[in-house]
Amino acid sequence: MKIQAARVIVTCPGRNFVTLKIETDQGVYGIGDATLNGRELSVVSYLEDHVLPCLIGMDPRRIEDIWQYLYRGAYWRRGPVTMRAIAAVDVALWDIKAKMAGMPLYDLLGGRSRDGVMVYGHANGSDIEETVDAVGQYIDLGYKAIRAQAGVPGIKDAYGVGRGKLFYEPADAALPSVTGWDTRKALNFVPKLFEKLRDTYGFDHHLLHDGHHRYTPQEAANLGKMLEPYQLFWLEDATPAENQEAFKLIRQHTVTPLAVGEIFNTIWDAKDLIQNQLIDYIRCTIVGAGGVTHLRRIADFAALYQIRTGCHGATDLSPVTMGTALHFDTWVPNFGIQEYMRHTPETDAVFPHDYRFEKGMLYVGDTPGHGVDIDEAEAAKYPYKPAYLPVARLEDGTMWNW
Numbered sequence: 164m165k166i167q168a169a170r171v172i173v174t175c176p177g178r179n180f181v182t183l184k185i186e187t188d189q190g191v192y193g194i195g196d197a198t199l200n201g202r203e204l205s206v207v208s209y210l211e212d213h214v215l216p217c218l219i220g221m222d223p224r225r226i227e228d229i230w231q232y233l234y235r236g237a238y239w240r241r242g243p244v245t246m247r248a249i250a251a252v253d254v255a256l257w258d259i260k261a262k263m264a265g266m267p268l269y270d271l272l273g274g275r276s277r278d279g280v281m282v283y284g285h286a287n288g289s290d291i292e293e294t295v296d297a298v299g300q301y302i303d304l305g306y307k308a309i310r311a312q313a314g315v316p317g318i319k320d321a322y323g324v325g326r327g328k329l330f331y332e333p334a335d336a337a338l339p340s341v342t343g344w345d346t347r348k349a350l351n352f353v354p355k356l357f358e359k360l361r362d363t364y365g366f367d368h369h370l371l372h373d374g375h376h377r378y379t380p381q382e383a384a385n386l387g388k389m390l391e392p393y394q395l396f397w398l399e400d401a402t403p404a405e406n407q408e409a410f411k412l413i414r415q416h417t418v419t420p421l422a423v424g425e426i427f428n429t430i431w432d433a434k435d436l437i438q439n440q441l442i443d444y445i446r447c448t449i450v451g452a453g454g455v456t457h458l459r460r461i462a463d464f465a466a467l468y469q470i471r472t473g474c475h476g477a478t479d480l481s482p483v484t485m486g487t488a489l490h491f492d493t494w495v496p497n498f499g500i501q502e503y504m505r506h507t508p509e510t511d512a513v514f515p516h517d518y519r520f521e522k523g524m525l526y527v528g529d530t531p532g533h534g535v536d537i538d539e540a541e542a543a544k545y546p547y548k549p550a551y552l553p554v555a556r557l558e559d560g561t562m563w564n565w
């Protein structure tokens with residue numbers, strides 16, 4: 164069996180997606196996601212110019228060997244571009260293998276560990292009142308877990324405040340727009356948001372919050388401590404994690420659960436965090452961390468330390484990643500939660516899929532493969548449109564972490 168052809172498809176049904184389609188000489192094809200928000204074309208070039216020529220003629224059944232070939236064989240390891248390209252190939256090959264086996268992917272991975280996958284949605288508003296209303300809407304939709312973010316008085320376009328209610332999309336301009344940040348203001352504000360949410364809705368639902376890499380370790384420790392009375396499911400990306408040891412300081416001061424990993428590419432980004440039990444949830448997902456083959460290694464390593472998964476699932480992760488992650492979540496023994504930001508109807512039409520939402524859970528279907536396809540005629544209607552993530556600056560103009 165041979166890989167006969169491989170193509171990259173770029174489409175923008177409201178936002179950009181990069182999709183890889185691998186075709187075999189036996190008529191079976193597989194689909195993988197390679198989207199890197201705000202830097203999409205770099206992965207297109209990496210795949211088209213440097214990966215696809217090597218793949219033609221290879222045996223698509225040798226998933227592990229092809230993974231190692233692309234990882235070790237490049238000599239230049241890791242990084243978001245390389246690992247997304249590897250992920251796209253890996254997911255397309257798992258799709259092919261599962262289709263050939265006539266099995267949904269979760270079955271091939273080892274079978275079901277659960278009936279459905281608990282997800283969390285994004286509630287946001289320009290102030291506390293709006294966010295409280297938005298959380299109420301998610302509760303009405305049946306969600307069991309909700310991430311809450313609100314505009315902070317005095318901060319221009321605080322992180323997490325979207326324009327729509329169910330669809331949040333931060334990559335919005337042909338050049339990066341400039342947002343603001345002020346840690347003092349945020350630290351005074353965020354606990355008030357959660358106090359109001361618990362006063363309004365009680366403690367039956369899981370609440371989450373994303374610090375989006377904004378705080379220093381000491382500030383994050385302070386925030387975690389102040390949030391303890393509201394029993395968060397997790398505080399995410401409380402401090403940047405290039406220096407994994409930074410989480411020690413947060414851990415020493417708070418029992419608020421910590422989650423990190425959406426910008427990690429490999430197990431090496433999380434190794435110290437995991438083996439020192441400095442986090443509770445590892446947030447890497449399929450497209451960001453080298454596909455099913457590598458994410459499985461990260462999850463197994465995390466399981467040794469009772470750390471659970473919490474796959475990133477923002478709208479820049481295409482339905483292909485969402486579908487594959489749901490198969491992964493359905494199988495993985497140490498599952499925690501899955502992020503779920505809804506895609507627009509245009510995106511759903513480009514990527515027909517068989518997963519479905521019911522009462523706060525997502526359920527995968529039993530279609531062989533990962534259950535997500537691409538409608539190429541529909542995709543062709545939406546040409547690539549440059550879009551950047553915003554940047555953040557402090558009041559005095561200093562660049563900060565967006």
Ligand SMILES: O=C(O)C(=O)C[C@H](O)[C@H](O)CO
Pocket residue numbers: 200333373375425475476477478479502552
């Ligand atoms: O979903 C989250 O937790 C995010 O932090 C979303 C990110 O800002 C988004 O995926 C960036 O592309």
Ligand SMILES: [Mg+2]
Pocket residue numbers: 373375399400425
């Ligand atoms: Mg996040």
